[in-house]
């Protein structure tokens with residue numbers, strides 16, 4: 312007995328000795344590992360919920376959304392081609408509403424501009440953007456024959472410097488790289504929901520995107536700006552053709568670190584906490600949503616017209632991945648939670664949202680309730696993040 316307990320004591324000492332260096336492990340490395348564990352748990356729960364289904368969303372027909380760097384090269388090329396395709400098909404938006412909308416891609420920006428006062432910093436933020444990304448994915452498939460998985464941009468992989476992200480490597484298999492560096496620029500004052508302005512200092516670029524599929528001469532931005540000066544004509548809905556601009560920022564990318572994600576996904580027990588942590592951690596604008604936009608810069612800074620930069624769709628798929636993972640870690644209690652009101656920063660004041668609150672998608676399609684946009688596998692959606 313004595314020997315055994317001594318041996319057990321030695322064993323636990325040995326265990327301590329092995330465990331000790333854990334305290335020295337970079338918390339970001341540990342958090343990256345933890346995110347993969349949480350994702351595996353979420354996937355297990357989702358498949359547990361749909362495994363015995365024979366109709367609707369099943370384990371056989373579920374769509375798998377993939378990180379850009381794990382998308383096969385032919386799918387990357389096809390995804391890029393499909394975005395160019397949306398920029399050649401005619402817009403459905405009437406010119407009386409948005410004279411600058413020329414192509415189908417612009418219809419998505421118009422809806423986003425029109426709905427911005429309701430769907431940011433509000434209870435509609437997550438469900439609205441989930442459905443908007445779904446509508447975009449559907450258009451890529453049905454209008455432009457894209458067959459591959461919808462990609463997301465996992466910004467935790469390049470949180471030390473977004474210039475290292477595969478999605479921005481500037482190659483033909485990227486969404487283009489940085490904007491050309493313009494020295495001596497002023498900060499960009501951006502309008503945030505609720506009447507705030509926020510100053511974004513210049514970073515590593517600032518000019519036209521110079522390389523890759525969305526470089527100057529190969530891609531055109533037409534609508535906006537709305538959220539910063541100089542604003543585009545007719546409230547940003549007029550015709551304002553120009554290049555896509557970026558200003559990749561290794562300062563703001565710190566806001567999308569692995570520890571920021573574990574704090575959000577693992578640290579929040581209810582949706583109110585989750586949304587607060589995502590948008591206004593500590594009561595200050597920031598969080599992974601804003602940090603994703605701010606580390607890309609310029610066109611992506613515009614709260615209204617940011618879908619002008621194609622990376623918007625990959626960023627918002629990643630934001631949706633955060634929500635989907637959080638929901639999937641407690642499917643029963645979390646899927647149909649709501650929080651907040653139906654106006655940005657509750658300005659002007661509006662009632663709290665309910666599952667029956669309605670979201671408007673303009674020319675893109677029929678309205679949806681929050682309930683309809685709440686589950687990634689129970690209603691019209693059927694996808695899992697991997």
Ligand SMILES: [Cu+2]
Nearest residue numbers: 423431440614
């Ligand atoms: Cu948005």
